[in-house]
Amino acid sequence: xxxxxxxxxxxxxxxxxxxxxxxxxxxxxxxxxxxxxxxxxxxxxxxxxxxxxxxxxxxxxxxxxxxxxxxxxxxxxxxxxxxxxxxxxxxxxxxxxxxxxxxxxxxxxxxxxxxxxxxxxxxxxxxxxxxxxxxxxxxxxxxxxxxxxxxxxxxxxxxxxxxxxxxxxxxxxxxxxxxxxxxxxxxxxxxxxxxxxxxxxxxxxxxxxxxxxxxxxxxxxxxxxxxxxxxxxxxxxxxxxxxxxxxxxxxxxxxxxxxxxxxxxxxxxxxxxx
Amino acid sequence: xxxxxxxxxxxxxxxxxxxxxxxxxxxxxxxxxxxxxxxxxxxxxxxxxxxxxxxxxxxxxxxxxxxxxxxxxxxxxxxxxxxxxxxxxxxxxxxxxxxxxxxxxxxxxxxxxxxxxxxxxxxxxxxxxxxxxxxxxxxxxxxxxxxxxxxxxxxxxxxxxxxxxxxxxxxxxxxxxxxxxxxxxxxxxxxxxxxxxxxxxxxxxxxxxxxxxxxxxxxxxxxxxxxxxxxxxxxxxxxxxxxxxxxxxxxxxxxxxxxxxxxxxxxxxxxxxxxxxxxxxxxxxxxxxxxxxxxxxxxxxxxxxxxxxxxxxxxxxxxxxxxxxxxxxxxxxxxxxxxxxxxxxxxxxxxxxxxxxxxxxxxxxxxxxxxxxxxxx
Numbered sequence: 001x002x003x004x005x006x007x008x009x010x011x012x013x014x015x016x017x018x019x020x021x022x023x024x025x026x027x028x029x030x031x032x033x034x035x036x037x038x039x040x041x042x043x044x045x046x047x048x049x050x051x052x053x054x055x056x057x058x059x060x061x062x063x064x065x066x067x068x069x070x071x072x073x074x075x076x077x078x079x080x081x082x083x084x085x086x087x088x089x090x091x092x093x094x095x096x097x098x099x100x101x102x103x104x105x106x107x108x109x110x111x112x113x114x115x116x117x118x119x120x121x122x123x124x125x126x127x128x129x130x131x132x133x134x135x136x137x138x139x140x141x142x143x144x145x146x147x148x149x150x151x152x153x154x155x156x157x158x159x160x161x162x163x164x165x166x167x168x169x170x171x172x173x174x175x176x177x178x179x180x181x182x183x184x185x186x187x188x189x190x191x192x193x194x195x196x197x198x199x200x201x202x203x204x205x206x207x208x209x210x211x212x213x214x215x216x217x218x219x220x221x222x223x224x225x226x227x228x229x230x231x232x233x234x235x236x237x238x239x240x241x242x243x244x245x246x247x248x249x250x251x252x253x254x255x256x257x258x259x260x261x262x263x264x265x266x267x268x269x270x271x272x273x274x
Numbered sequence: 275x276x277x278x279x280x281x282x283x284x285x286x287x288x289x290x291x292x293x294x295x296x297x298x299x300x301x302x303x304x305x306x307x308x309x310x311x312x313x314x315x316x317x318x319x320x321x322x323x324x325x326x327x328x329x330x331x332x333x334x335x336x337x338x339x340x341x342x343x344x345x346x347x348x349x350x351x352x353x354x355x356x357x358x359x360x361x362x363x364x365x366x367x368x369x370x371x372x373x374x375x376x377x378x379x380x381x382x383x384x385x386x387x388x389x390x391x392x393x394x395x396x397x398x399x400x401x402x403x404x405x406x407x408x409x410x411x412x413x414x415x416x417x418x419x420x421x422x423x424x425x426x427x428x429x430x431x432x433x434x435x436x437x438x439x440x441x442x443x444x445x446x447x448x449x450x451x452x453x454x455x456x457x458x459x460x461x462x463x464x465x466x467x468x469x470x471x472x473x474x475x476x477x478x479x480x481x482x483x484x485x486x487x488x489x490x491x492x493x494x495x496x497x498x499x500x501x502x503x504x505x506x507x508x509x510x511x512x513x514x515x516x517x518x519x520x521x522x523x524x525x526x527x528x529x530x531x532x533x534x535x536x537x538x539x540x541x542x543x544x545x546x547x548x549x550x551x552x553x554x555x556x557x558x559x560x561x562x563x564x565x566x567x568x569x570x571x572x573x574x575x576x577x578x579x580x581x582x583x584x585x586x587x588x589x590x591x592x593x594x595x596x597x598x599x600x601x602x603x604x605x606x607x608x609x610x611x612x613x614x615x616x617x618x619x620x621x622x623x624x625x626x627x628x629x630x631x632x633x634x635x636x637x638x639x640x641x642x643x644x645x646x647x648x649x650x651x
Binding site for chain 1: 299301320323329330331333334337338342344349367497501503504
């Protein structure tokens with residue numbers, strides 16, 4: 001029997017989902033649905049948009065207005081939806097390669113524009129759908145099928161990138177910290193502007209196997225043991241933080257929102273058409 | 275209401291036509307020689323409660339327009355060669371996801387950066403084959419400012435009627451030249467809007483075709499919660515791995531245009547009744563052809579014009595008929611022979627076909643067409 005949350009917000013007929021056993025994506029998708037439930041959003045007014053990749057299959061399982069677009073372009077499609085109909089709550093789901101490689105340009109400009117879209121990046125540090133190639137978030141020297149001798153690219157910090165580009169709400173959690181994903185997504189949706197939540201997800205099939213990270217349980221344990229909340233980190237020494245990564249709310253600085261600004265222009269021109 | 279007579283540029287007429295057709299959203303990226311379409315849209319749309327957005331690149335320009343269309347508004351994006359290349363993937367997306375949108379290509383010299391401020395007709399085959407996979411194509415080609423106005427409206431009407439991307443293939447000459455145009459009263463303009471479902475949300479099958487092969491389209495946000503994907507999908511909209519579903523979908527998408535050809539296709543003929551020489555020309559080249567015909571007719575030479583207005587689908591039947599009547603077809607084009615391939619494919623059994631091509635960034639002059647005709651006579 002599906003849970004009440006699944007019954008209400010998922011297209012239960014389309015389950016089970018296609019993700020591999022041990023993948024974190026299902027947990028994160030559920031955490032997003034929980035945020036929508038807790039905010040009591042009208043499902044008819046929620047629009048979930050994705051690009052291409054493992055993460056991008058999530059909207060197909062969610063019972064909202066859902067759009068599975070082309071690789072990297074989810075934010076550009078979503079920008080059109082939000083600007084054309086600002087009444088819609090627009091949520092974008094992207095993967096790490098999807099958002100920061102092929103979709104990198106759209107990502108930084110959506111941040112800069114501060115359009116009211118809540119974006120969740122399912123970061124599993126690898127291209128899963130195509131079989132384990134290194135992505136812009138694969139840690140340096142880790143392996144992928146296209147980095148058989150180790151990846152020599154420096155990895156992006158997705159949250160730093162979003163904050164620097166102008167996103168007004170930024171946070172990170174993991175599939176282990178699913179409740180925190182829900183909290184951050186809720187805050188992101190409530191932020192009137194562009195919000196970016198990075199959700200670290202384990203890919204035991206490719207990233208884990210290629211890099212000897214153990215099975216799904218080991219990878220989840222890594223999330224638990226190596227994540228440090230940003231508030232706790234403030235009281236820790238650099239030595240204590242060595243090898244750790246931060247989770248929590250990194251930025252919450254509201255600024256004027258794009259569609260509202262555009263509406264101000266429309267209002268100021270009322271009655272002026274010739 | 276009295277008719278408005280205005281002196282207008284082709285690019286401006288495109289925006290006026292789009293607004294007359296009901297465009298309420300434009301997203302694009304600046305590129306010569308189409309930029310005025312963006313500039314005028316930016317100025318006009320917010321005044322009528324519409325939206326304009328300059329996106330970060332050409333790909334985003336079409337993507338945002340497709341997204342906006344899903345909320346129920348009529349949307350357009352405009353570009354030129356390099357941008358047309360970049361938009362190809364999402365043109366295919368709009369084709370398979372059946373999302374109405376108008377894409378304008380004001381053609382300039384290519385390939386690559388080519389000749390940004392010079393006219394060309396080098397994208398005619400790209401319009402047909404540019405995006406991957408089998409997909410339906412409707413492409414219209416205006417040759418005057420007034421016709422740009424009319425065909426922009428027609429592009430929106432066809433996009434809405436058949437739920438697909440429609441390409442308006444302008445060229446730099448048509449985009450930038452100024453002509454007097456009479457803007458018809460809105461009551462005289464036929465406007466077609468996409469058909470929306472009236473059934474309950476539970477009964478709605480977003481990709482189940484009606485009798486004309488086109489499915490009803492619900493706006494996002496109106497209670498019909500459905501899924502849209504660029505993957506092969508069944509009538510529910512969800513992806514399918516069924517070979518039967520794939521075959522049915524791709525054939526139906528193609529048939530939307532094939533079966534409704536009679537409704538879509540249009541062309542112009544001039545002096546064809548007694549012609550034994552036929553000029554095949556479109557876009558700005560058709561203007562030079564008309565002048566050449568006038569000059570040659572004065573000398574008693576029986577020349578006529580066949581001008582496809584829908585270049586895709588191609589007006590095959592009428593051209594084949596005419597090819598049986600004439601001794602030669604002259605095909606001047608501002609490329610090295612693109613639409614002439616269709617003419618040759620259809621007509622070489624019936625008549626001789628002569629090419630006249632120019633890719634130096636200049637227009638084709640009437641004298642050049644006349645010289646070619648005198649050469650082959």
